[in-house]
Amino acid sequence: MPSPVPAPPGLSADARCPCLSGAPYGECCGPFHAGTAVVPTAEQLMRSRFSAFAVGDPAYLLATWHPSTRPSRLELDDSLRWYRLDIPSRSAGGPLDTEGVVEFAAHHRPRPGHPGAAGMQHETSRFVREGGRWYYVDAL
Secondary structure, eight states: OOOOOOOOTTOOTTSBOTTOSSSBGGGTTHHHHHTSSOOOSHHHHHHHHHHHHHHTOHHHHHHTBOTTTOOSOOOOOTTEEEEEEEEEEEEEOOTTOSEEEEEEEEEEEEOTTOOOOOEEEEEEEEEEEETTEEEEEEEO
């Protein structure tokens, strides 16, 4: 097994991955964020993108956004703490597919010291695989 990938500041590589897979960050989404592994499925891309929101990695989010729909820049809301990801359904998006759909609910809370209430983003997302890499395209 490859050595764990260093985690971003404030998160240990041995800490539970924010995507809630049960694996440590350094062995789950960390290698994707570091560019040392290729995401094998649309669902794993969804999980790694959620983790990128959780650890504050806009560069990864832009790199995994399909060029046809990618914004020119992305600013994350530092007042939110993304803490839970639910994936109630998925369609296709496997290692041999070229398209996939993943339904998810991403839960957030305000960070300490920030006003606001807990919330959730529910979306059914479309993904494509091109050149051996999965990309987020848009919401259905």
